[in-house]
Amino acid sequence: xxxxxxxxxxxxxFILAGIPxxxxxxxxxxxxxxxxYLAALLGNxxxxxxxxSERSLHQPMHLFLSMLAVADLALSTTAVPKMLALFxxxxxxxxxxxxxxxxxxxxxxxxxxxxxxxxMAFDRFVAICHPLRYGVVLTPAAVAKTxxxxxxxxxxxxxxxxxxxxxxxxxxxNVILHTYCEHIGIARLACADISANLWYxxxxxxxxxxxxxxxxxxxxxxxxxxxxxxxSRTARRKAFSTCGSHICVLVFFYVPAGFTALTHRFGRDxxxxxxxxxxxxxxxxxxxxxxxxxxxxxxQIREKVVKVFVCSRGHFPGExxxx
Numbered sequence: 001x002x003x004x005x006x007x008x009x010x011x012x013x014f015i016l017a018g019i020p021x022x023x024x025x026x027x028x029x030x031x032x033x034x035x036x037y038l039a040a041l042l043g044n045x046x047x048x049x050x051x052x053s054e055r056s057l058h059q060p061m062h063l064f065l066s067m068l069a070v071a072d073l074a075l076s077t078t079a080v081p082k083m084l085a086l087f088x089x090x091x092x093x094x095x096x097x098x099x100x101x102x103x104x105x106x107x108x109x110x111x112x113x114x115x116x117x118x119x120m121a122f123d124r125f126v127a128i129c130h131p132l133r134y135g136v137v138l139t140p141a142a143v144a145k146t147x148x149x150x151x152x153x154x155x156x157x158x159x160x161x162x163x164x165x166x167x168x169x170x171x172x173x174n175v176i177l178h179t180y181c182e183h184i185g186i187a188r189l190a191c192a193d194i195s196a197n198l199w200y201x202x203x204x205x206x207x208x209x210x211x212x213x214x215x216x217x218x219x220x221x222x223x224x225x226x227x228x229x230x231x232s233r234t235a236r237r238k239a240f241s242t243c244g245s246h247i248c249v250l251v252f253f254y255v256p257a258g259f260t261a262l263t264h265r266f267g268r269d270x271x272x273x274x275x276x277x278x279x280x281x282x283x284x285x286x287x288x289x290x291x292x293x294x295x296x297x298x299x300q301i302r303e304k305v306v307k308v309f310v311c312s313r314g315h316f317p318g319e320x321x322x323x
Contacts, residue, residue, distance in 0.1 A: 009169035013093045014186070017177045018086050021273045030087035036284045037080045043291035044069040046305060054304045060138040061127070062301070064120045065294050067147055071113040072287035078105045079180040079283040086179060099181040104162055106182060106283070110257060111154035111205065113286070114212045117250065119146045120294075121219040128226050157208055164197050178276055180283075182260075206261055213254055220247065245293045252289055256282040 018026055051057045051066045082102070085091040094102070126137050161183045171191035178185045187197035220243060227239045260279040263270055295301050 009171055009191070010166075011096055011170050011172070011174040013095050013174065014099045014181065014189075015175045016082075016086055016092045016094060016179060016181075017175055018092070018179055019273050019276050020177050021271075026087040030084055033080065033087075033280070033284060034084055036288050037076055037084075040072060040076050040284070040287035040291075043295070044073050044287060046309070047291045047295045047301070050301065050305050050308050053308055057301065057304060060140075060143050061120065061123050063140075063143050064116060064123060064146075065301075067150070068113065068116045068120070068290055068294065071109050071116060072290055074105065075109040075113065076283055076287040078102055078109065079280075083179045083280075094181065099176075099186065100162055100165060103165075103181040103183055103186060104158055106180065107158045107161065107205065108154045110282070111157055111209065112150045113253070114209045115146075115150040115153060117253070118212045118216050118219075119150075121216040121223075121246075125219040125222055128223050153208070157205055160200065160204075161197075164200060168192050168194065168197075177272055179280060182279075184261075202261060206258070209254075209257070213250075216250065249286065249289050249293045253282060253286040 019029065022029065047069045048066055051062050079102070082091075082094065123138060126134050130137070165183065165186055168187065168190035169192055170189050173189040173191065176185050176189065183201045184197065187194045187201070224240075224243060227236055227243070230236045230239065256278050260275065260282070263275050295305075
């Protein structure tokens with residue numbers, strides 16, 4: 001009996017359906033999506049340029065912040081341009097290879113961003129709870145190794161998802177009920193057993209990212225305990241305001257991501273359009289909020305942004321000669 005060539009059952013292209021049941025609203029939905037995306041590009045771009053151009057900001061916390069900005073730009077740019085093309089021009093087709101690449105970079109970036117957020121929480125923990133050891137623990141070499149570890153860990157976690165998808169036959173099923181390609185959404189189109197995809201996609205990434213979240217929570221617990229011991233009420237209020245903003249950013253990142261992963265496995269009764277709209281939150285709002293919360297609310301960065309983009313505009317070549 002001749003063996004079936006499973007590669008022949010792999011579709012040349014997939015079709016992205018967008019948001020099922022809300023097709024008539026795609027153009028209107030694209031307006032806030034595009035606005036948030038452009039604002040995220042601007043905010044993260046300004047933040048990166050400011051940190052790069054000001055040597056005084058080449059400190060561990062700001063270097064972690066620049067890593068976060070790069071991750072945010074990669075996360076939103078991987079998903080949103082294709083999404084807007086779908087909404088505006090009905091460009092619903094995406095090749096099999098491009099779909100796998102989009103899936104890989106989306107999940108890869110989310111995993112890397114989770115570890116960067118953990119590194120930032122640890123940075124604040126050392127700075128507040130063990131300030132005398134800060135320069136010894138958070139060295140430039142340690143920051144660089146953390147960035148490389150985030151990339152390596154994310155690759156090791158997400159690349160098996162690509163292999164798990166490439167082994168599946170699809171039997172002509174190629175319509176993805178989503179605005180972008182993601183692991184389980186692609187796997188559900190296969191005409192074969194996808195138990196390995198379901199369990200790997202749920203347990204491994206969630207376990208790793210969940211561990212990050214637990215460690216972040218422990219770090220902030222120690223930070224809050226240290227802040228309660230501050231003698232000045234004004235200092236406590238300011239510190240609690242900053243920590244509250246950071247926690248809001250963490251909620252906006254982890255809750256939609258966790259909800260999306262769990263919905264694929266257990267949330268069959270949740271309306272599809274609700275699932276997809278919430279799934280879009282973590283490719284849109286964290287990249288928008290991170291530069292605002294971690295950047296604008298940090299006085300040192302705020303002052304440098306004003307210096308780079310406002311004060312420098314008043315100095316032109318030849319200005320000194322005219323005085």
